[in-house]
Amino acid sequence: MPKKDADVIVIGGGIIGTSIAYQLSKRGKKALIIEREDLCTGTSGSCDAYITPHTKKPGFHLGLCLESMKLYKELEEELGDDLEYWQKGGFQPCEDELSFQLVSENAKDLMAGGLEVKMMNIDEFRSYEPNMSPNLVGALHCPSACQINPFKVVMSYARNLKKLGSQIMTNTEVTDLLWEDGKVVGVQTDKGEFYADYVVNATGCWGAQIARMAGLEAPIEPRRGQIIVTEPTSTVIKTTMQSGMYLVIKFHPEKITDERTKRLGSGFCIEQTGDGTILIGFTREFMGYDKSTTLEGIEYIISEGCKYLPGLRDMHVIRTFSGFRPFVADGLPLIGPVDGIPGFIMAAGHEGDGVALSPITGKLVAEMIVEGQPSYNIDAFSPNRFVKQA
Numbered sequence: 001m002p003k004k005d006a007d008v009i010v011i012g013g014g015i016i017g018t019s020i021a022y023q024l025s026k027r028g029k030k031a032l033i034i035e036r037e038d039l040c041t042g043t044s045g046s047c048d049a050y051i052t053p054h055t056k057k058p059g060f061h062l063g064l065c066l067e068s069m070k071l072y073k074e075l076e077e078e079l080g081d082d083l084e085y086w087q088k089g090g091f092q093p094c095e096d097e098l099s100f101q102l103v104s105e106n107a108k109d110l111m112a113g114g115l116e117v118k119m120m121n122i123d124e125f126r127s128y129e130p131n132m133s134p135n136l137v138g139a140l141h142c143p144s145a146c147q148i149n150p151f152k153v154v155m156s157y158a159r160n161l162k163k164l165g166s167q168i169m170t171n172t173e174v175t176d177l178l179w180e181d182g183k184v185v186g187v188q189t190d191k192g193e194f195y196a197d198y199v200v201n202a203t204g205c206w207g208a209q210i211a212r213m214a215g216l217e218a219p220i221e222p223r224r225g226q227i228i229v230t231e232p233t234s235t236v237i238k239t240t241m242q243s244g245m246y247l248v249i250k251f252h253p254e255k256i257t258d259e260r261t262k263r264l265g266s267g268f269c270i271e272q273t274g275d276g277t278i279l280i281g282f283t284r285e286f287m288g289y290d291k292s293t294t295l296e297g298i299e300y301i302i303s304e305g306c307k308y309l310p311g312l313r314d315m316h317v318i319r320t321f322s323g324f325r326p327f328v329a330d331g332l333p334l335i336g337p338v339d340g341i342p343g344f345i346m347a348a349g350h351e352g353d354g355v356a357l358s359p360i361t362g363k364l365v366a367e368m369i370v371e372g373q374p375s376y377n378i379d380a381f382s383p384n385r386f387v388k389q390a
Contacts, residue, residue: 001185002195006032006167008369009187009196011174011210013037014044015150015354016347017202018157019362025164027370032196033161033168034189040154043204043354046323048227048271048279049149050240051356052090054117054142055247057331058109060380061353064360066114067376071359072148081156083148084274090145090240092247093125093136093268093308099244100137102252107140117142131236133310145240147271150355157362177213177344184214184343198369200345205289205324207334207348214341218334219386220349222324223265224285226297230315232276243268243308249284250331264297268304278315280305284325293320325351334383335361336368345369346383 008024010017013035021031035041051069056062076083094100100119107117118141125139126132158168169191178186178193186195201210211218246267248255256262265284272278283297298320305312328334328349337345347365350357364374 001180002193004196005186005194006030006196008032008198008200009034009194010200010202011187012042012202012204013039013154013168013170014042014202014204015040015154015358016204016350016361017200018154018161019358020200020202020347020365021166022157022161023362023366024369025161025166027366029366029370031161031166032194033166034172034174034187034194035168035170036173038170039158039168040151043323043325044150044154046321047150047225047325047352047355048269048281049147049355050090050145050242050269050271051148052142052145052240052242053115053356054090054092054110054140054145055242055250056353057251058106058113060378061332062110062113062115064376064378064381065353065356068357068360069144069146071363072146075153075359079156079160081152081159083152083156085146085148087144087146088239089141089143090242091125091129092140092142092242092244093132094138094244095136095307097137098255099248102255103140103244103247106247106251115142116144129237129239131309131311133308136308140244147240148355153355153358174210182342184341198343198345200347200365202347204348204350204354205326207326207346211346214338214344216338216341218346218349218383219328220334221286221327222289223327223351224283224287224290224322225281225325226283226293226301226320226322227279227281228298228301228317228320230278230280230312231318233278233315234276235272236278236309236311237270237272240271241269241308260300264300266297266300266304268308270305270309277318280312289324291322291324293322327351332381333357333361335364335378335381336383338383
């Protein structure tokens with residue numbers, strides 16, 4: 001192998017890739033991030049800012065989120081930047097008896113997994129959030145839910161990893177992997193070849209394309225999420241919210257009977273930013289890499305939103321945007337090495353959990369590379385559970 005350009009090449013400059021590179025740098029490894037566009041221009045730059053453990057699958061998924069949240073509490077001081085970390089709790093309001101029942105059942109499993117949650121009737125819920133519709137059935141409350149600014153997190157990771165001696169190359173596209181004696185030893189790009197001991201695939205929705213260069217078929221698909229943004233307004237909600245229908249769409253899609261809901265994958269989520277604008281979503285559509293917003297999708301988000309928050313009818317929408325979510329059928333990301341492909345590590349497929357799982361994913365991948373094994377059991381996230389050689 002020619003002279004190394006870094007100890008580890010990380011493909012992808014989003015919140016997962018920069019976290020991995022930062023954690024490697026902390027451990028004395030020189031990382032090289034290679035990003036096709038600019039930092040935070042993919043999913044990380046077109047998503048909400050929620051960290052919501054109550055929307056995770058009970059078991060390993062929830063456990064990983066709780067470990068990540070512990071790291072987030074320390075990250076602002078460690079990185080030396082204001083990341084707009086704000087723990088104010090979150091709700092999962094339910095519009096009908098079906099969603100309330102499923103959320104209640106899920107709450108029992110969440111509590112068994114160590115998460116503090118509580119089911120509330122509509123009167124209890126509206127005592128916290130009086131602007132929500134009295135026609136709702138009730139809600140789940142999770143006091144530990146919080147928010148973060150993903151742009152600030154990515155840029156802070158980037159600033160700190162460069163201080164520690166690692167590098168970032170933007171506007172550079174990986175076109176192939178480089179091999180030596182059956183081992184991945186680097187990447188071919190449109191700006192030349194770069195060599196390292198390991199290559200990490202942290203490309204989110206494009207994870208399957210990079211995996212294919214290693215001779216793998218990784219079941220990661222882009223899922224479009226449309227979001228609307230209102231004009232700034234006085235405080236309308238105090239917490240973050242994802243509807244009970246979010247859980248139905250994510251874990252029980254077979255129970256959805258409305259054809260438009262099935263097609264758009266739409267639920268209701270809302271947050272109010274520090275400057276007063278309100279972000280309302282979402283859709284989850286299989287549309288390939290079409291990033292446009294649609295009249296049908298935006299109209300549906302607004303009509304659903306007004307069922308939960310009637311005051312939205314009097315607000316002005318100032319813009320819309322969409323982004324891709326890296327969907328995996330079983331709802332769990334692909335994190336770890338791949339059998340038979342030494343030197344190649346997957347860290348993609350987080351869908352809507354990239355922001356929440358960024359700190360722990362970076363830490364665990366860095367531990368795999370530097371120490372030989374992670375400090376937390378992530379067998380459930382191994383790519384080998386269904387990644388197969390093509």
